[in-house]
Amino acid sequence: MFKLLRRTALGGMTALASLIGSSAMAVEIEYWQYFFDARVDAMEQLIEKFEAANPDITVKMTHFPYADYRTKVAAAIPAGEGPDVVQLFYGWLNDYIEADLIQPLPTDVFDPARIDEEFFPMVQAMKRDDAYYALPTAVRSLALFYNTRLFDEAGIEAPPATLDELVETAKKLTKLDGAGNITQVGITTGMTAQDHHWWREVLVRQFGGEPYNDDYKTVNYTDDAGLAALNFYVGLEKDHKVTKSGFMDEPQAAFKGNRAGMHIDGSFRIGSLNKVRGLKWAVAELPAGPDGTKSNYSSYWVNGITTKATGEKYDAALKFLDYLTSDEAMQVWLDVVGELPAKPSVGMIDANSTHETYGPFIKGLAYANTTKFANESAQRQAMVDMVGRIDIEGQDPAESLAAAASEEQKILDDYYK
Amino acid sequence: MSIVSERVGNPATPPKATSDTVFAGRAPKQANMGQILRWLILFLGGLLMVAPIAYMISTSLKWPHEIYNVKLIPDEPHLENYTYVLEDGRFYLWFLNSIIIALITTVCNLFFDSLVGYTLCKFRFPGRYIVFIAILSTLMIPTEMLVIPWYMMSQAFGWLDSYWGIMFPGLMTAFGTFLMKQFFESVPDDFLEAARIDGLNEFQIWWKVAMPLVKPALAALAIFVFLGNWTAFLWPLIVTNSVEMYTVPVGLSSFGDEVDVAWELIATGAAISTLPTLIVFLIFQRFIIRGVVMAGLKG
Amino acid sequence: MPGYKNLSIRQKQIVWAWAFLAVPVVFYVVIRFYPTGSAFVTSFQEWNLLGTRAWTGLENYEKLWNDPVFWKVFRNTFAYLIIGTPFSLVISFVIAYHLDKTRFMHGFLRMLYFLPFMTSAVAMAWIWRWFYQPVPVGLFNNFLASLGIPQIEFLNSTTNALPSILAPAVWAGLGFQVIIFMAGLRAIPVTYYEAAKIDGVGWWTVLTRITLPLLKPTIVFIVVFSSIGFLRIFDHVFNMTTNNPGGPLNSTKPLVLMIYETAFSDFDMGYAAAQTVVLFTILLVVSLLQLWLLRGDATK
Structure with missing residues (x-):
């Protein structure tokens, strides 16, 4: 909190300094991201280092609460009020490209072939017509969190490596009260959280399917693989009775409250779990499928240059973006924020890839997929409703799957028409 | 004012009553079984009303791992959530911003809403009903659809990231206008007519004769407008850029991020930010009584 | 001049x-x-907030007419109105009526009823959501379990969720209506009550012949305003169903939430505007109807 005070004071001082110092020398560029203590800290460190190396450039960071950050950015940027460099969720990028609000990165500085090679493969989702439009500093993936105290209590030695083991392990971890109500779940479920990613990009593939065709423009999970994946997922609650969707309101709450043995979540959860006293947990890679297939889902925030940046500001913005995607910046981001490096050259060094917490996530990046969402919340809602219809209305899984597929296809068609 | 109300007070009011007899008309002095029962039921109902708030306070005293514990009294209550929230050097600044904005907006609403409400209630002029419905119709558009045009307007006029920018949409409200219009209906026209004969101009009649008679409604309006501005979130978020211009709700929303919400901190922030509204309520709710005694006595 | x-x-x-x-x-x-x-x-355009606007004629309205979610949302919106308004009106009047007759610790009692209206909607929605959970954490279901009564799915149910969400909304708004009713009750000149006392009429007659008729401007205000409030319900639903907005299966989604999602998740501003026009029309018709039904000379 003194940090915060200092931050305000520093902000004032830089403003003052730029007034006094002859402004003809220094170019000021503006950078926007959403507010999260660690992210702001990390970015301050990066800006400090960047400014030390580039004395003629100053970077002004502005941050907004995460709630409605997207609305805020969408209102400001078209109005020309926005920043020169902006952090956006990867799924929003398309709209910004289409509206000419984000500039393609020049191929001389950001050579597409080099980026293809240097970054983890899923970053290629940021490429359009042989030019990258934005790049991440850090990425996130999924892994299996497990409660080591509850594992010890149930006499379980190791986290499950396959889906079959997952079910068996979950059974041992489930507790019921006298009336048969679940008081502790073996594994948390809830399509509203991360499970829709797990189902789409991991389970469907593990049961032999391919969730989408045609560069994520066509839904392709209505086949037997999709149905098997769905049956496995709803079977956790219906057949094996090792979970209850919406148990304790949110999956992560159940895990934090020591009332869930296992929990699938993203690397962004690490920080908040660390803060929970009395919770002992560890991480493992996601369980492999029946035939040993491994898969994962990765998402990320990217930094892009807006069309507002021109002339010397554009050049400064390029330099800044180049620094933000350097190995050094990625290591700072991992150390301060706990988000995973976007390049194997940083991620796959031993200190990181065998790290007991980050390791399983980083290993997952190698085989991760990134869904190209047209509208993530609407597409998530289709998954939520698919399970909801089975769960609440008792609909047949095959019918519900077909309904979800046509719903999602409609969203995609509307978007890509 | 006294002359006017004395003079016009006579035709409508009975001989002056003492405040005791005024109350006597409402609540018999001797406490009987019915009275005690009524009080007890109201009290129990009131306890039920605040029970969820008690849980909120309890949550603000808990550690993250026990916030889902059904127990009302935490196992190890502590104040660290409060220290965390208040130690943020900027919290006081947000607090000050919120107070300034809510106060100015409240005063502005008290003045304009009652002026417009009075005009719509007591004047006969062509277009009266249209104006009333037009103002009322502003309640029928959700704020969410207005923020984008407001943003563009603010940008064009250079109001972004300023107090004025945060305040301007709420300086007059259809809610207040409608409320005041309804309450001016209980002010007898004879009073105003008598004042007119006394030679007061229309503005004086409104300000000196009519306004004192609707003090309970003004007090209620003050409470609601203050509260509404104190809790406003979406527009202050959109219009502000610098952390120094945030209001309390915008600042407190930093406790939630992409994946996680620290509920114990949200509860703490909610508990702290309820205090000023509670004070405003306690100050103004007195007028809801006093205004009536006056109205009862003088007219 | x-x-x-x-x-x-x-x-x-x-x-x-x-x-x-x-x-x-x-x-x-x-x-x-x-x-x-x-x-x-x-509402006659297609616009994603970022790019340029394109004219589309009545396309947004056609889309709305053919959208099954819209019709569900339409029904929900009226369900909030039809259940919420009478309930909150009667409860708040009864409370205000009796509070008005209570002198002992009057200010304190009034504060108890008003406190929920002052407290942050986000924080309170979380508390209520938590109350509604199944065992082991939910307060209500724990209570039922201790009596041996089977569990009730409050929120994870297409039939129970809407009333379960309406309850905290009514709870939070009660204080507001009580205060307005109190102000209205106190604006009634005492003369009338004294005259009634001299005539020796009973409380029921006083209530129906004096209090209610003289309270009419207040009642008109509360009926119209709370109807607008319930037709525009958003905050409570959004906060109560934050993980699955308007769910489960759209069973609690009101029109304003649909507008919000269309505008700020889908960024389909034209479609959101068309929904807004529909909402505007509904609100205007309902309000004018109420003002017309409750018209009459209320100035005397």
């Missing part, structure tokens, strides 16, 4: 009225009607 003196009383009134209204009219036109008009225009 040489001409002013020559005007008739009625003409002077008109001059004064418009003088009083001058500043507010400018305010409302610029700050309120202009953005409203722009929403109406947008």
Whole structure:
């Protein structure tokens, strides 16, 4: 909190300094991201280092609460009020490209072939017509969190490596009260959280399917693989009775409250779990499928240059973006924020890839997929409703799957028409 | 004012009553079984009303791992959530911003809403009903659809990231206008007519004769407008850029991020930010009584 | 003003009225009607907030007409109105009526009823959500379990969720209505009660012949305003169903939440504007209908 005070004071001082110092020398560029203590800290460190190396450039960071950050950015940027460099969720990028609000990165500085090679493969989702439009500093993936105290209590030695083991392990971890109500779940479920990613990009593939065709423009999970994946997922609650969707309101709450043995979540959860006293947990890679297939889902925030940046500001913005995607910046981001490096050259060094917490996530990046969402919340809602219809209305899984597929296809068609 | 109300007070009011007899008309002095029962039921109902708030306070005293514990009294209550929230050097600044904005907006609403409400209630002029419905119709558009045009307007006029920018949409409200219009209906026209004969101009009649008679409604309006501005979130978020211009709700929303919400901190922030509204309520709710005694006595 | 003196009383009134209204009219036109008009225009366009606008005629309205979610949302919105308004009206009147007759610790009691209205909607929605959970954490279900009564799915149910969400909304708004009713009750001149006392009539007669008729302006206000409130319900639903907005299976989604999602998740501003126009029309019709039904000479 003194940090915060200092931050305000520093902000004032830089403003003052730029007034006094002859402004003809220094170019000021503006950078926007959403507010999260660690992210702001990390970015301050990066800006400090960047400014030390580039004395003629100053970077002004502005941050907004995460709630409605997207609305805020969408209102400001078209109005020309926005920043020169902006952090956006990867799924929003398309709209910004289409509206000419984000500039393609020049191929001389950001050579597409080099980026293809240097970054983890899923970053290629940021490429359009042989030019990258934005790049991440850090990425996130999924892994299996497990409660080591509850594992010890149930006499379980190791986290499950396959889906079959997952079910068996979950059974041992489930507790019921006298009336048969679940008081502790073996594994948390809830399509509203991360499970829709797990189902789409991991389970469907593990049961032999391919969730989408045609560069994520066509839904392709209505086949037997999709149905098997769905049956496995709803079977956790219906057949094996090792979970209850919406148990304790949110999956992560159940895990934090020591009332869930296992929990699938993203690397962004690490920080908040660390803060929970009395919770002992560890991480493992996601369980492999029946035939040993491994898969994962990765998402990320990217930094892009807006069309507002021109002339010397554009050049400064390029330099800044180049620094933000350097190995050094990625290591700072991992150390301060706990988000995973976007390049194997940083991620796959031993200190990181065998790290007991980050390791399983980083290993997952190698085989991760990134869904190209047209509208993530609407597409998530289709998954939520698919399970909801089975769960609440008792609909047949095959019918519900077909309904979800046509719903999602409609969203995609509307978007890509 | 006294002359006017004395003079016009006579035709409508009975001989002056003492405040005791005024109350006597409402609540018999001797406490009987019915009275005690009524009080007890109201009290129990009131306890039920605040029970969820008690849980909120309890949550603000808990550690993250026990916030889902059904127990009302935490196992190890502590104040660290409060220290965390208040130690943020900027919290006081947000607090000050919120107070300034809510106060100015409240005063502005008290003045304009009652002026417009009075005009719509007591004047006969062509277009009266249209104006009333037009103002009322502003309640029928959700704020969410207005923020984008407001943003563009603010940008064009250079109001972004300023107090004025945060305040301007709420300086007059259809809610207040409608409320005041309804309450001016209980002010007898004879009073105003008598004042007119006394030679007061229309503005004086409104300000000196009519306004004192609707003090309970003004007090209620003050409470609601203050509260509404104190809790406003979406527009202050959109219009502000610098952390120094945030209001309390915008600042407190930093406790939630992409994946996680620290509920114990949200509860703490909610508990702290309820205090000023509670004070405003306690100050103004007195007028809801006093205004009536006056109205009862003088007219 | 040489001409002013020559005007008739009625003409002077008109001059004064418009003088009083001058500043507010400018305010409302610029700050309120202009953005409203722009929403109406947008409803005939396609616009994702970022790019340029394209005219599409009635396409957004056709889409709305054929959207099954819209019709579900339409029903939900009226369910909130039809259940919420009478319930909150009767409860708040009963509370205000009795509070008005209570003197002992009056201010304290009144504060208890008003506190929920003052408390942050986000924080309170979380508390209520937690109350509604199944065992082991949910307060209500724990209570039922201790009595041996089977569990009730409050929120994870297409039938129970809407009333379960409406309850905290009514709870939070009660204080507001109680205060307005109290102010209205206290604005009734005591003369009438004294006259009734001299005549020796019973409390029921006093209530139905004096209190309620004289409270009419207040009742009109609360009926119209709380109807608008329930038709525009958003915060409570959004906060109560934050993980699955308007769910499960859209069973609790009101129109304003649909507008919000269309505008700020889907960024389909034209479609959101068309929904807004529909909402506007519904609200206007309902309000005018209520004002017409409750019309009459309330000034006396």
